[in-house]
Amino acid sequence: MNVRASSALSRFTVIDLTRARAGPTCARQLADWGADVIRVEAPPSAGEPADFASRHDPDFQNLHRNKRSLTLDLKAPDGVAVLRRLACKADVLIENYRPDVKRRLGIDYETLKADNPHLVYVSISGFGQDGPYADRPGLDQIAQGMGGMMSITGEAGRGPMRAGIAVSDMASGLLAANGTLTALLEREVSGEGQWVTTSLLESQIFMLDFQAARWLIRGEVPGQAGNDHPTAVPMGCFRTADGHVNMAPMPGAWAKFCKALGIGHLAAHPDFATMANRRANRALVNSTIEAVTVTRDSAYWIDIMNAAGIPCGPIYAIDQTFADPQVAHLGIAQAVASPALGEIRLVGQPVHLSRTDSRIAAAAPECGEHTDEILAWLEYSAADIAALRGANIV
Template structure:
């Protein structure tokens, strides 16, 4: 079955998470992705473990399925020539080198479009191509700190806290995939490629969404609220008789039903709680009322009652519990793929569900350089030329 991006070839010169995550999405959608690393493998995440399976780290496995892999020394003239031949036959080049690296190698966008005027070039950096920080390296943790995200995450007791996953990298990978697909669509009209400048800082600031907007509108600096919501009450975890659960009451109608389920319906129409703005003003009093009542039943009992009334609520799962959830199982979010050194490997599947061109896991996360011979043969290199390049450490 053909994927939505069937016929698109992507050269992935990136490593770690944001770039590989982007190209994995494109690969899931049917693009042919060729992962390019230095000889021996230069993606740092190959060594970010334990855990490992079959010599590959779990971190590397999470972002590199549906790709072929070659090794290429771009510091050599021969390596650059191989890359240029690949560029001539590709649609997209994605890289996340420090600013100036591609220029130093004579492979900046101006040179790329001389080789292939239709090429879409995507550059991922920490801070973008301009501005006083453009030469600084950017890791997810630093971006979470600088973007303001950590200032609103955690509680007053915990202090600034990062999100438990490299969320700035993930947002950047998603924005990159969107930008690349938009540029490919525009190319259908103009016949020309273009260069895309994506930064982790820009992406994370964009993803602050309502929190950033709250500040721009009010001038009030957002504070850490722990698990509470800055604009909606009640919208947080509550203790129950046997643990905790999450409740998200999004409007006044839901609030009325929620209070009815709790047996506190007399408070639903009180002026201090009747509307969301009033609930925000009287947050502390309301949360105390709800908390005391929630402690009287188990999480399961409350969940059953709340879900019957259409009130958003859910358990606070561990990762193990999440993967055992019947909804997650029904959505087939775990995919199993054969791997040459690790046997069967389980991966998190794509959340993209297209009716005619569904995503598929057709390739395992590749070993370093696993497809070098195969790819080079496709662009015209003979066996003897490939062997000579191995001897010269070009590949």
């Protein structure tokens, strides 16, 4: 039974040919809003390398919930024939093969477009579909380095530092999903599909946002600022009597911030009075603030600052994050029953729709769990399916 996560995208069928993280993230985004996402996997007999995470690991379960699984050997012509029949009935195909591989397999955009002009074909790569690096293998950390992320992350003088999450993978997956939905909306006007492309490198550069704009517009090369905001002072992490808090007074709230700290007399001090002064004296500003914050515990400062309208919050380990009452109220950790693992909790969607909200309707499928029902939907007979299984095509 094909239970959908939402009715919002339930009219769309999506083929997920991806591996690793960026592509599955894109497909998951569509699955979580109700698209019928069919994950195509190699049969165990095909001997292809496994995905990064084993099937019952948390990572795999989080990436592949709300999908169905079809096994298919795309190295065999009969396997490609099945895929092409599936692509004729699909709205979207997502892939992250190297450009030469998909052409060699005969599942590139131009080939499948000839079969189904309405198909939205989505490609996620490391560096783009053409250009000098098109055939290089791409991974998140490589993109973080080339895309400038590691040069602005961490403390000055400590060397490059990767982010604690797969920023370029996640960004490219989410941006590809955005591009997919844009192409589907445009198809309602033109009646035609199109090729949607993005890369880890482009997505990582896009995520630089204002840091990239500083270079492009002013010629400034941003550096590492640790826990401090790159341009606003003060804004960052400060020690307290029992740990640390983040404090983020907005640029116009300096005087109000000083009053809440109990150092209102310093608001007009010539070293601190303007943002330019504070940038020039960042170390002195921070040490002056921290001399006060260490005298009381984190909970005290969180209450005082928020009451004064100054953004301030705790710095949690992940277990503390999910124990926070606001996080619990938001319900972003959602339970789902897994036949293999029992009841598990996964991270749900952070966006909500009032009528057609998303949910985690099904745990990640077992390998090939839905092969027979998908082939039957493609109008393969029982004898056809048995023949495909006998030839190890599925």
